Amino acid sequence: MIRSVIFDFGRVISAQKSESLFSGYERELRLAPGTINTIMFESVAWREALLGRKTTEEYWREIGPALGLHSPKQIEDFSRRYRADEKINADVQDLMGRLWGRYKLAVCSNSPPGLVHWLAEWKICHLFDVVFCSGDEGIVKPDSEAYLTTVTRLGVEPCEAVFVDDAIENVQAASMVGLEAIHFTDGPALERALAAIHVLPNISEIDGGVRSSSHAAAGGDVK
Secondary structure, three states, rough: OOEEEEEEEOOOEOOOOOOOHHHHHHHHHHHOOOOOOHHOOOOHHHHHOOOOOOOHHHHHHHHHHHHHOOOOOOOOHHHHHHHOOOOOOOHHHHHEEEEEEEEEEEEOOOOOHHHHHHHHHHHOOOOOOOEEHHHHHOOOOOOHHHHHHHHHOOOOOOOOOOOEEEHHHEOOOOHHHOOOEEEEOOHHHHHHHHHHHOOOOOOHHHHHHHOOHHHHHOOOOOO
């Protein structure tokens, strides 16, 4: 029996940014099209931040020059803007609200140190019994210890937990240690997947089979 649901953060709880937004960053920074994600997230500095060897501020100071940002003010201004452009995925927020109180909820994320402060800023920290942040733990998914530590802290067995992530390698690793694992694409697909394993009622059973058109139309693809 499922007793807990564990969510990734980036591109699951936090909505995927649009391609137009990334293109705008690249034009502003005079970067070649399609390069900003490689520069930012395939760097040694990012890996070190995910392992907790650098703070978010140290990461930005190191990566700034590669983005064409050379003064402390330029780096701070862009990092603040980049963070401000992050938005919660409204469909996932709705699902978490419906699961809260019925299941133990957790976050298991590859993130720089201090993810709990971000969740608090978005006023959703209270939803989670456990927040596993790689930068605070020094363990990065798909290392099996990330999942096993999370379920241990939740007080459940791996087979009693559902794990949701947009990265297929993380989904496969969670499945290998016994969790029910769902590859996230968008909110409506996640709702269907949770209904299929009886974590949520089937959509047709909710509100007598009648759902508002605004709810049914909500959501969109994520990276």
